[in-house]
Amino acid sequence: xxxxxxxxxxxxxxxxxxxxxxxxxxxxxxxxxxxxxxxxxxxxxxxxxxxxxxxxxxxxxxxxxxxxxxxxxxxxxxxxxxxxxxxxxxxxxxxxxxxxxxxxxxxxxxxxxxxxx
Numbered sequence: 011x012x013x014x015x016x017x018x019x020x021x022x023x024x025x026x027x028x029x030x031x032x033x034x035x036x037x038x039x040x041x042x043x044x045x046x047x048x049x050x051x052x053x054x055x056x057x058x059x060x061x062x063x064x065x066x067x068x069x070x071x072x073x074x075x076x077x078x079x080x081x082x083x084x085x086x087x088x089x090x091x092x093x094x095x096x097x098x099x100x101x102x103x104x105x106x107x108x109x110x111x112x113x114x115x116x117x118x119x120x121x122x123x124x125x126x127x
Contacts (some may be wrong), residue, residue: 038106042123043071057107065100075099082106082116 045051046068052075056065060078068077079094079102080088087104094100106116 039067039071043073046073053078056080059090059102060086062093065090065094069097076101078103080105080107083118 046054052071054065054068054075054077056062056068056079057078059065059081062079065077065079076099077094077097079090079100080101081090082105084104087102091102094102
């Protein structure tokens with residue numbers, strides 16, 4: 011019963027519910043929303059953005075500032091770009107980030123659509 015009360019409390023406190031996930035996920039997103047607000051974070055780097063799951067969840071929890079998404083695979087990046095085409099505070103970059111300035115072959119995992127890293 012205490013967990014249910016916390017869910018209701020957080021839902022009312024922040025005005026909208028977090029992404030549809032189990033209780034642990036709900037609390038994690040609620041805490042992230044507090045951190046973003048309390049530290050006045052105005053830009054989030056979404057590295058390995060895939061098709062934008064993390065960025066979509068940021069918008070769902072009420073984050074309205076800048077998101078810079080980096081996704082090296084072309085197909086996922088095209089989907090990402092389509093999803094955020096009307097979001098003026100979203101910027102997408104079709105490349106990977108690493109410790110060296112170089113070009114390298116990127117191997118895509120064909121059996122998983124969520125990760126290729």
